[in-house]
Amino acid sequence: MFIEIKGLCFRYPKAPKAVIEDFSLTIEQGEVICILGESGGGKSTVLRLVAGLEVPSKGRIRINDITMVDESVFVQPEKRGVGMVFQDYALFPHMTVAENIRFGLNKMSNKEKDHRITQMLDLVSLGDYKKRYPYELSGGQQQRVAIARTLAPKPSLLLLDEPFSNLDAHLRGKIREEIKIILRQTNITVIFVTHDEEDAKSMADRVVILKEGKIIDIADPKLVC
């Protein structure tokens, strides 16, 4: 067991209802988990809780046998070794593609960093785009840079927040396949959230169906709908 989430609850101050209620899930190393649900159903909140960007009101998260959060512990997001690709990518606009990827590389010599940047850009097939700024890239290219940036520091877990929602319909299928290949190549554990069943079917090993903050089913993607 690589990730253990137990009894997770989250509510915003003064909100009458909890956004997440009693969310429990275990994930094995290398597994790709999809959280499927309608918008506003608390999917992204689960990712933010795992990432450490929100503090749960109850519950426990353990990654690789280390407690990230429980009643008495809270590990800051930068110390968790978790990578996250944001819905709108959040590429730093004042940095080039290479600088964006370099940003997350710590404790490495410059030579090693350069090598890693080249390696990541080759992985996402953007080798020639090193010196471009984010605004000079298409939506699909920006997303691939965001994935490269997140994977560069070798996180133990990758979180993807609605990874395809900002892409045109005709690009979706193509990019989904590309991302799938990239993820398989790196053999990384992934949690991604989406409201699109197609995403779930084509990429996930298991699908968690979330409704109004509660898990209503954990299923094989082929059996979803």
Add this chain to the structure above:
Amino acid sequence: MRTLRFLVNKLNSWSVLSVIFIVLILSPNIDILIHMFTKPNENWLHIKTYLLKDYIINSAILVVMTGVFCTLAGTIMAWLISAYNFPLRNFFKWALILPLAIPPYIAAYTYNGILDYTGVVQTFLRNDLGIQVNPRYFDIMSIYGAVFIFTMVLFPYVYMITRAFLEKQSASLIENARLLGKNSFEIFIYVILPISRGAILGGATLVALEVLNDYGVAAYFGVQTFSTAIFKTWFALGDIDSALKLAALLMLSVFGIVLLEKILRGRKKYNLTSKVRPIIRKQLKGAQAFLAVFICFVFFSFGFIIPTLQLLQWSILTYEKILNIYFIQLMFNSVWVALVASVLIITISVVIANFSRIEDNWFAKLISKLTLVGYSIPGAVIAIGVILFITQMDHQLQWLYKMIDPNSITLVLGTSIVMLLFAYVIRFLAVGYQSVESGFDKVGKKFFEASRMLGKNVTQTFIQVDYPMLKPAIISGFALTFVDIMKELPLTLILRPYNFDTLATKTYEYANNEMVHEASIASLIIILVSLCAIYLLYKLGDKEKI
């Protein structure tokens, strides 16, 4: 356990520093309020019985009359510029902001110089036209003269805010009113005034706060207001307790005004979020166009052209005498003190704004709101609060001073520039903070979160991600604070160390010693620096529209 987790999670250098800064900034003000309840002495009874009524009446006359005139002038001109086309409209659109570059105390002594017996007006009447007039008719040194001065240089506050608001309003509002059979005057009264209420009140409140903050005009014209009374009680009577009581009363009336604004503004908000078709301006012709140009021209002339030209003429007469090494020293003093204070203000603003963005809870919001308190508190009140606070600190730190130097004097901080810098930070923090905060609002939180996920802590994220994106907001915040500090008079006058003069204090000193001509060059420099800031504001406003 959960409390411990909360503390460990929340306690970092940003939150701790934010709390320390706010406590430091509030302490002098709280000190004043506490002193309101100390036992009154004989002086206070005398002040209360014979003088307080005059202070209240005079301050009220100044605030109410200036407020009414500024509101009328500012709103009418905002409406003219937003709804009509007339000759020179584009020029007046920004020219009507320029009077803000002239600090009221400079306008006061300049107008007195123009109108007194040896001034250009009476000399012209006497020597060129041979008319002997009673000099009394030209005496501006009265409470009504002060209202004139304040109105002429402060009306742009109402004009600017109301115009900006009207520019965002939809044309369909006015077109509908027109289709319903209303003429231009009726539309102004029944549609424009009610919807602009919030903007007009916002401008009028700024005017009222500026009038209450003033020391220079009232002291020069000999009008007894709260601010002048605080100075007099303290310096002439040497009675700090009574001065503190007056300061507390003035502070309460300021809070009253701010509260009144909130109540009058009501709950109604007419903010239109969607994109609107702007008001299409109507072309004015003939007499109407002439009247519009005339109104704008009169206010522009009295608020800016006349005093500036007069100062220019005086500076030609005196520059040989004034421009010497001492003058360079004055400029240097003004610049470095404003520079240091602005750097402090921007640093504190960045720390608190970043803390409030990250935490996003009631406590952080409260801290963020408290940064704005100082701007509404008049200089005289802040000055007395700071002296009291720093003196207390000096007494607390005696052991330290004695340890460093056994022959140390009692007041170490109290005789240094620290006191003045501290007061500037309290008074002008809001100016820098608002600019920095709007920068953080624009950048949002997503880059911050992305950076945290890539292994950087809050401080590393600030340096590598936030700061490069915040630069424009930081620069504009810095420029605005810098100019406000260069112009500032009451705080500088009281709190500067012995023998430390700035352009503003020297200007005031010259004018007070009947040497108005000699004050002109320093005044022109202050006006020029302010013009730069106004230009910057205007440019930033333009950018935001795009």
